[in-house]
Amino acid sequence: MSKRKSQFRLSAVLMLVAVIAIAPAWAAPAAISIENAWARPGIATAAPAGGAMQSSAAPMKGGNSAVYFILKNAGTTEDRLIAASSPVATKSELHISRIENGVASMRAVPDIAVPAGGSTELKPGGLHVMLVGLKQDLKVGDRIPLELRFARAGVMQLTVEVKMMKQ
Numbered sequence: 001m002s003k004r005k006s007q008f009r010l011s012a013v014l015m016l017v018a019v020i021a022i023a024p025a026w027a028a029p030a031a032i033s034i035e036n037a038w039a040r041p042g043i044a045t046a047a048p049a050g051g052a053m054q055s056s057a058a059p060m061k062g063g064n065s066a067v068y069f070i071l072k073n074a075g076t077t078e079d080r081l082i083a084a085s086s087p088v089a090t091k092s093e094l095h096i097s098r099i100e101n102g103v104a105s106m107r108a109v110p111d112i113a114v115p116a117g118g119s120t121e122l123k124p125g126g127l128h129v130m131l132v133g134l135k136q137d138l139k140v141g142d143r144i145p146l147e148l149r150f151a152r153a154g155v156m157q158l159t160v161e162v163k164m165m166k167q
C-alpha cells in the first residue's frame with residue numbers, strides 16, 4: 001500500500017470518528033422518558049342545551065379528566081414539557097393544583113420543567129395534564145393516545161390507561 005493511500009484511509013477514519021463524536025449535537029437520543037402514565041375516568045360533555053356553557057360550580061365533572069405520569073430526564077440539560085394534546089379532548093392544558101386556605105384550585109402553567117438527570121412527577125393534587133371537554137367517556141381500562149411536546153426532546157407519543165384514582 002502506498003503511503004499516500006494509507007494517509008487517505010487514516011483521514012477517512014478520523015473523519016468518521018469526528019462525525020460520531022458530534023452526532024449527539026444533531027441527533028440526540030431522547031433523554032426524556034415517561035413512566036406510570038394514567039388518566040382519571042371522566043364523562044364526555046353533554047351537548048349544551050341552548051348553548052349553555054358548563055357550570056363553573058362543578059369544575060371536575062361533566063367533561064374533564066386529568067393525566068398523570070413521571071417525566072425522567074437522563075440528559076445533561078433541563079428540558080420542559082410545553083404542550084399536550086389528545087384526540088379525546090377539545091383541549092389539553094398543563095395545570096397545577098393547590099390547596100390554599102382549605103380550598104382546592106388549579107391554574108394553567110406555561111410549561112413543566114424536568115431537571116437534568118432528574119424527574120418531575122405529575123400527580124393528583126399537583127401538576128397534571130388537564131383534558132378539557134372530553135369527546136368520549138373515559139372508562140377504567142380504556143387506553144387513550146396522548147402527545148407531549150418538549151422544548152428539547154420534541155414530540156413524544158404515548159398511550160395512557162384510564163385507572164381508578166389511587167387512594
Ligand SMILES: [Cu+2]
Pocket residue numbers: 066095096106107128129130
Ligand atoms: Cu386541571
